[in-house]
Amino acid sequence: MAEVVTTRREGAILEVTLDRPKANAIDRSTSVLMGQIFETFRDHPELRVAILKSAGDKFFCAGWDLKVAADRDEVNAYYGVGGFGGLERLRDLNKPVIACVNGIAVGGGFELALSCDLIYASDHSSFALPEIMAGQLAASAAIKLPKRIPHHIARELLLTGRWMDAAEAHRWGLINEVLPREKLEQRAWEVARQLAAGSPLVIAAVEETMRVAEALSYQDAITRVSSRHLATVDKLYGSDDRMEGARAFSEKRAPVWRGR
Template identity: 65%
Template sequence: MDEDLSDVVRTRIEDRVLEVTLDRPPANAIDLPTSRAMGEVFASFRDDPDLRVAIVRTAGEKFFSAGFDLKAAADGAAVQGEYGVGGFGGLQELPDLNKPVIAAVHGMAVGGGWELALSCDLIYASEASRFGLPEINAGTLADAATIKLPKRIPYHVAMELLLTGRWMSADEAARWGVVNEVLPDEEALMARAWETARLLADGPPLVFAAIKETARAAESLRFQAAMDLVTSSDLPTVATLYSSEDEQEGFRAFAEKRKPVWKGR
């Protein structure tokens, strides 16, 4: 991790869940060193067999994250500089991340801050949260959001957000399916995020890995091509699952009407 960033990107581990907290006042903006540090944290999470799920949260009340640090850019920092192993924010380009990641959004998720949340598999938000893509006002492109949003919500809604930079409330985000659930406050938000994280941590890790890899591979394929890829076991996580002890354990547990014991092998 970049020097002196352990207080900016904090981590704690409980019940095989990694909680990552970005704490960079006043707006949790992400500069290049912070992005690299986040990438190292998430790469370590990916590679640690004892960790099953991650929660991404930020400190403070007003901002989830203001995205890329435009003040640093104004001082000469390259917008397209070295973001680190996972790309911006450590997540959106991290290869082979086959574990569930939950975003707990409280406050304003702006530009790259919203893109950070979109890089997660589940998004919970507090009622105080708002989402916006104001990059047009800074003369730049919300690149990841421009790629992702039109695939996740109606095209015309996505384009309105990208072209006008208007704000979206947490309730509207839930209505369009951008977030999974809206919670009344930060306390309820974190309780819900941890409830889901513990549920997933007790789930079958090899199945989760196969789900994530299959979803990624299928994104650019027609249905039959994607099905052929899965049924031929050409995806490494699928091949591992189909020859695993865990798959046999799942079958036995179902037949014996008991809870399965997942070993991740």
């Protein structure tokens, strides 16, 4: 049997490919596996960036596998360390994940893309949250979408289940860029290499600061940062890497990040 999730590595970049024909829908065992993969990515000291993509040209991910939806045990099952798709609830992930969306991202597939830091999509991609017609709550989307796009657009998508094409998603600022399908992966890798060349300590501090600040006022958030209350910020402020950028600039060379 073919592997439903495969990985390949290029230096500090990990590419994760969902390959579960026909629609790349995710069942419990696939979700658990994805959680294990992203947990390993999170904890691996040499990995800095991940790209999440899928096989095929029609579906990025159809979300939860509806073939098992009527199975109460499957519905209430443990979906792994990261929650659905391995990313929805993965704690302390301070490394960027790039969603490379080629095709339909529907239901949990849309939510999976929302769990990533950057979203690049092919021009034939589309997005929808039809859970209202399946008796389900798109909980992750209900929390995240109103923070990403205008409130009433988010509410409309959640309450009507209507489709949104890539151009509209880009117009609302939901995705970073729309590309021809033949250029999509090339662009995702280009961005991944750019991120991998940056300071891993700064990237981790940005990730944690943005995540924590979502639930705080500006004053509370800036106080936590300036007092080095956040672990990633404290590590950055006390690191050799903090001075490396300035030294590299003055010496007219590329910085060498050591993560310490």
